[in-house]
Amino acid sequence: MSGINKLFSQELKILNIGTSKFKDDLELQGQDVLQLDWEPAAGGDIKLLNIVDKLSSRKEIETANKEAVKRMINSHPILVDIDKAINVIPGMKENMILHSGPPIEWDMMAGPMQGAIIGALIYEKRAKNEDEARKIAASGEIEFAPCNEHNTVGPMAGIVSPSMPVHVIYNKTYGNYGYCTINEGLGKVLRYGAFNDEVIERLRWIEEEFAPTMKKALKNTQDGIDIKSIISQAIHMGDECHNRNKAATSLFFREIVSYVIDTDVDTSVIKRVLDFIKENEHYFLNLSMPSCKVATDAAHGIENSTIVTTMARNGVEFGIRVSGLGEKEWFTAPANMIKGLMFPGFKEDDASPDIGDSSITETMGIGGFSMGASPAIVQFVGGTIEDAIGYSESMYNITEGENTNYSIPNLNFRGSAIGIDIIKVIEKGILPIINTGMAHKVAGIGQVGAGLVNPPMECFKKAITEFDRKN
Amino acid sequence: MQNTIIRKNEYFDSVTLMSLSSKILGVEGVEEAVVSMATDMNKELLRNVGLSTKESDNAENNDLLIAIKAIDEKSYNEALKSIEELLKPKNKKKAKGEVEDPKTISEALEQMEDANIALISVPGQYAAREARKALENGLHVMIFSDNVTLEQERELKEMGRDKGLLVMGPDCGTASINNIGLCFANEVRKGNIGIVGASGTGLQEVMVQIHNLGGGVSQGIGTGGRDLKEEIGGIMMIEGLKALSNDDNTEIIVLVSKPPAKTVEEKILKEVKAIKKPVIICFLDGIKDDKKDSDVKFVYNLFDAAKEAVNLVGIKTGKEKSHEALKLKIREAKENLKAEQKYVRGLYCGGTLCAEALSVLRENIPSIKSNVAKVEEEKLEDIKEYSGNILLDLGEDQFTVGRPHPMIEPTLRLEHILKQAKDETVGVILLDFELGFGSHEDPVGVTLDTIKESKEIAKSNGRDLAFVAYICGTDIDKQNYNNQKMMLEDAGIIIGESNLEAANIVAEILS
Structure with a gap:
């Protein structure tokens, strides 16, 4: 019997795709109809839709994406050391300064990034004051490069200069390393573009007292500190490890404290070091970020994979990189403005466009992707708990897998959505959700609010078009 | 006053929007109202009525345009309020625990595993893709949308034929499957006359006349107007005929179409001759040709098609009463x-x-x-x-x-x-x-x-x-x-x- 004759003997079970008028009249006839909330895929762009359909049908892409996500999930980040950037970051040079986001020239940089570079040049004693620093920065003698191209990530301006100490994260599973500076706390800090004496002094203290002590403490640990384990616990304690790191910082403090005490340094130094961690509830952000970085780096360079391995912003442009495309192949578009809550005394106009490498957390499926696990963050960025859970749920539409290592209690411990697939982003028209801080557009003023932001769709359009051209 | 508003990434289907535009035009003091998706065609339309702006020109396919021209601010506000009211249900947030409306066919199939037919009325350029997905999932399809290319139509129909699935359309306005009216269809008596038709209102008229003459319908299969074109070769007409020929509830078959291409006609006639049940062919506006095979009954208008079918069932229609x-x-x-x-x-x-x-x-x-x-x-x-x-x-x-x-x-x-x-x-x-x-x-x-x-x-x-x-x-x-x-x-x-x-x-x- 043909399928058509079979249909003649069945009850109709109807999917109605399009105008609901037809559904109404079918229901009038007592029929079982399911209405689709249909929208044209790929934002209605036929050219992109054809690419989506072509790529979606290819088995080798599916296999490659599974491999990429497997690598991200299986990655196991351990904090093993703290050392100066110049000593450990691959390709770091004496005259090099790393910054957040995709590549950018000095004169194009956002206010906070320029401010942080000025601060870094003063800190490195290359310049005495702002004027000198600006001249040097513009002279071409300093080589600027994206952190992400050097296994490094940096929050906000993301400035890393050669003498700055960095956390060294080792990926136990795949043997690669990742780096990130020490979080300076809130208020006037370099990452928001501040460069006054207080900022420079703190950076020097970190270099001279904090880092050497921590280095010793980490040596005491033998195996380092297991960051993967802290992140999975912290997510069960209300962190999403991007904008909220309270639980994770506490857990880290608990892990490190006796090793610090066991060092041979002066008690007053130990107290200062421990107080510094204790009093900065964002300390862990600079551990969470490089831990995500080692996982996404391990997933980069898999032929045929359409999984996003980097999302990063420099305050002017948003850039993404894709596993199956080149190491230095960025797909960029102007960074969006963040929508959220302003701190008292600031207005939306004061904010710089989206900036920082911290969206590496979302690339790894935490941060905005795990907001459902972090009710406390909801108020900070504006919105309701339902919104937060909704964001987490909608991310499953655009990701390849679920990371049970980082599971979300509010979703019945479902693994967080991981492995953003550019094909799915284009097809579904759903953009990754990022929750993030807002920097003042003028260098040195600091954080002015926090909220939610998406990458521009243009990045994904460019990426899928290029992927299609090459494959 | 006049104003054009763009709502980013808010999609509504065109039937909803066009009906809404008509309603808004009925609001007192409204001179012009366009509520539509920002497709190139609609942007052009907006320019023609002088309501386009730089923003509307730059809007994308998935953005909603709301343009109103009214004699005064009060009428404008009234119109805008009505539009917002009429568009509201879509924005309604689902309460916790309720199932969201599915966005894609695969999501829908998770909610309705035993779905067996998809009704597609999305804009033409996207219709073939949805139809393909439905067929891949083993669903019969009816495509109401037009503006599907002939190549796509052929591909879909070949796919449907190979899988034993109906592909009614594109541009198929009428079907009645298991006596359920799909899209535009009349309620008629259940019976033993099966119809396969390449024209919407043609199919409707034959069904209506069968009913009014006392007969009943088993199935009304629509094929879409281009099925009998050379490029398509009558794929669905033939599949429909086969299905009706194998259907125990169908005793008489009526085929309705404009006269097809010669090669297609031959194919269809060959198929018809292999059928053991009586077949009435209505080539609407066709050339009466006495040489045509006597096994097959040819008629040239819709009423005669219904009348012949009903007569074959054994219902006497007699001479038309002279009123x-x-x-x-x-x-x-x-x-x-x-x-x-x-x-x-x-x-x-x-x-x-x-x-x-x-x-x-x-x-x-x-x-x-x-x-x-x-x-x-x-x-x-x-x-x-x-x-x-x-x-x-x-x-x-x-x-x-x-x-x-x-x-x-x-x-x-x-x-x-x-x-x-x-x-x-x-x-x-x-x-x-x-x-x-x-x-x-x-x-x-x-x-x-x-x-x-x-x-x-x-x-x-x-x-x-x-x-x-x-x-x-x-x-x-x-x-x-x-x-x-x-x-x-x-x-x-x-x-x-x-x-x-x-x-x-x-x-x-x-x-």
């Missing part, structure tokens, strides 16, 4: 026409009904023209400036850009009726009214005032104007058939029992 009353009305109408009132203007909502009327009237009425004509000398080039005998299918794209099909929204026809009433050479206005699922709730009701106004206009100029109408509907259709009929009769309109009869009445009045 004295009707004859009297015709004579009266004829006598009341002035010498210069020589012409008919047919204003059709149903395309196939318009084509059928043309095939009937050309025999009796000189140099009739229509926008659905296939013959060169009958083609109507200018749909605004014309004279003589004219039949217009108002469902053609020329009339429906940015507006719903007149079967959904018959008010599209009103201005055309008034226009004819002012033309002193017009003697008869011929109208069709479609009932059934999909069609307007009260097509006669929304037209009646205009008919009366037209009669007034004629009268004030010392003329009488004859109206002839056909209601394509049954006594069990959701719109009360008798009410619709009574309203027309009360207004002094002559009613044909079939589209064929309505056309014949016109011919008699003008003879």
Whole structure:
């Protein structure tokens, strides 16, 4: 019997795709109809839709994406050391300064990034004051490069200069390393573009007292500190490890404290070091970020994979990189403005466009992707708990897998959505959700609010078009 | 005041939006209102009515345009408020625990695992993709959307054939599967006549006439108008015939189509001959050819197709009753026409009904023209400036850009009726009214005032104007058939029992 004759003997079970008028009249006839909330895929762009359909049908892409996500999930980040950037970051040079986001020239940089570079040049004693620093920065003698191209990530301006100490994260599973500076706390800090004496002094203290002590403490640990384990616990304690790191910082403090005490340094130094961690509830952000970085780096360079391995912003442009495309192949578009809550005394106009490498957390499926696990963050960025859970749920539409290592209690411990697939982003028209801080557009003023932001769709359009051209 | 608002990434289907635009145009003080998705075509439309802005020009396919021009701010605000009200349900947030409406076919199948048919009415350029996904998931499909390419149609139909699945359409407006009306379909008696048709209102008319003659329908399969083109080769017509031939509940088969390409005709006839059940072929407006095989019954209009089928079932339809009353009305109408009132203007909502009327009237009425004509000398080039005998299918794209099909929204026809009433050479206005699922709730009701106004206009100029109408509907259709009929009769309109009869009445009045 043909399928058509079979249909003649069945009850109709109807999917109605399009105008609901037809559904109404079918229901009038007592029929079982399911209405689709249909929208044209790929934002209605036929050219992109054809690419989506072509790529979606290819088995080798599916296999490659599974491999990429497997690598991200299986990655196991351990904090093993703290050392100066110049000593450990691959390709770091004496005259090099790393910054957040995709590549950018000095004169194009956002206010906070320029401010942080000025601060870094003063800190490195290359310049005495702002004027000198600006001249040097513009002279071409300093080589600027994206952190992400050097296994490094940096929050906000993301400035890393050669003498700055960095956390060294080792990926136990795949043997690669990742780096990130020490979080300076809130208020006037370099990452928001501040460069006054207080900022420079703190950076020097970190270099001279904090880092050497921590280095010793980490040596005491033998195996380092297991960051993967802290992140999975912290997510069960209300962190999403991007904008909220309270639980994770506490857990880290608990892990490190006796090793610090066991060092041979002066008690007053130990107290200062421990107080510094204790009093900065964002300390862990600079551990969470490089831990995500080692996982996404391990997933980069898999032929045929359409999984996003980097999302990063420099305050002017948003850039993404894709596993199956080149190491230095960025797909960029102007960074969006963040929508959220302003701190008292600031207005939306004061904010710089989206900036920082911290969206590496979302690339790894935490941060905005795990907001459902972090009710406390909801108020900070504006919105309701339902919104937060909704964001987490909608991310499953655009990701390849679920990371049970980082599971979300509010979703019945479902693994967080991981492995953003550019094909799915284009097809579904759903953009990754990022929750993030807002920097003042003028260098040195600091954080002015926090909220939610998406990458521009243009990045994904460019990426899928290029992927299609090459494959 | 006028203003154009863009709402980013808010998608609504075009039928919803077009109906909404019509409603807003009805708000007092509103001069122009366009609520549409920002497709290139709609942006062009906006430019034409002078409501485009730089922002609207830059809007993308998935952005919603709301453009209103009103005489004052109050009317503007009123219109905007209504629009927001009418668009609201979509934004309604689902309460916790409720299942969200699925966005894609695969999501939908998680909610309805045993789904067996997909009804697709999305914009044409996206329809083939959805149909392909439905077929891949083993669903039969009916594609209401038009603007699907021939290549896509062929690919989908071949895929459907290979999987044993129906692919009705693209541009398929009518089907009745297991006596469930899909899209535009009339409620008819269950019976043993199976129909496969390549035309929407054609299929409707045959089903309606079968019902009205006492017969019943087992299945009504639509194929879409292009199935019998050479490029498609009648794939679904043949699959439909096979299915009806194997269907125990079908004893008689009716095939309805415009005359197909020769090669396709041969294929179809070969298929038909292999069928053991009686088959009636209605090649609408086809050339009567006595040499054609005697095993197969050929008819050339929709009423005859229904009549032959019903006769084969064993129901006697006999000779048409000669209604004295009707004859009297015709004579009266004829006598009341002035010498210069020589012409008919047919204003059709149903395309196939318009084509059928043309095939009937050309025999009796000189140099009739229509926008659905296939013959060169009958083609109507200018749909605004014309004279003589004219039949217009108002469902053609020329009339429906940015507006719903007149079967959904018959008010599209009103201005055309008034226009004819002012033309002193017009003697008869011929109208069709479609009932059934999909069609307007009260097509006669929304037209009646205009008919009366037209009669007034004629009268004030010392003329009488004859109206002839056909209601394509049954006594069990959701719109009360008798009410619709009574309203027309009360207004002094002559009613044909079939589209064929309505056309014949016109011919008699003008003879």
